[in-house]
Amino acid sequence: STKNGDSIVVTRGAVSTATTSVSWTGTVTNSGDGDYLVLEDSLGNEMTGIQGVISDANPPLLTSGLHGLAVATYDDWKAIVIGDDSAKVDLSFPLLQQLVSRIVSESAIDESDLKMFHCHPAMRDTYVKLCQDERVFYNVMKLDGGWEAVTYNGKPIVADTQCRRNAIFAIAPSSLSLMQMAPLDFMDKDGSVFYRISGGDVDAYGATAFVYQELGCKARNQNGLLKGLNEVWQ
Known part of the structure; x- marks a missing residue:
């Protein structure tokens, strides 16, 4: 990871369902799609997020690896990842089940240990449309705090606007x-x-x-990521 700018003032520009543009004042050496912005002097001081843990690579700011264990040295120290962001595909029930089955077969957990899926609201809506198109009924589960979530195989699909796009995380809380x-x-x-x-x-x-x-995280391979998925939001 490279720090391309420091002490810049960022202004949000046009917002669409898929992208958000920004402009800034200050010196930025390089920029591109996928770059992220952080509050002044907070780089590397925030908690490691789900995207850094549930991955098949080292977190960007931790070249020595998550918790000091590099993926190149410890081959099992990575989550189960299916898909490619450069070649997006449509979400399907077989893809979802493949992710679950691979986690179970390549780790020491049972399918019941996977308690939830985590995604952006756009991907939650994509799942709902998949159910409608395939004429599959889903239940709505009420979570603690009054939240409601659609379900897959009895497991809630929890939507969060801060979650990365075009992806679904499968999470085993006992591993975290x-x-x-x-x-x-x-x-x-x-x-x-x-x-x-x-x-x-x-x-x-x-x-x-x-x-x-x-x-x-005690076992990264007890979690999984389905990425490179098309979304219904246009």
Whole structure:
């Protein structure tokens, strides 16, 4: 991964169902589709996300590999990945089942250990259309917190606008854990949570919140990714 710009101001431009354009002020050495933007000075300081864990490659910012285990050295330290982003195909029930079956056959889990699928709302809608076209009925499952999700083989397909496009993740929660040194809290070691905003002549105060935690994985191959899928959103 290469850092192409620093301290730039980004302005969102035109938004469509498939793409979002942006413009910026500041120096950027190179740019292209698929680049990502992060808040100032946060690069490498955020938790590792699902896309970095459920993959058959090392996370972009961790050249030594996830948790220090490089895929080139530890061949089993990767998720089950089916598909190619450069050659998109339509979603189908056989593809979904192939992903599930490969995870079960290449890891130490049972199909019941796969508790959920995770995708962008566009892919959830693609699955719904597939069911309608194939005249397959699906149940709507009510999740904790009041969320509702469509299902495949009794497992919820949970949609999240922050999830990557053109893909579906199959997740075994028992293979993941939230490793936490300190829960979310406010800094108060000097005896006060609040501090006066610089300048001293304004009626304004600030506070600093912190959390020390990381997403851990015990067995990457107990999870899977179906990628390179066409979406119904145009």
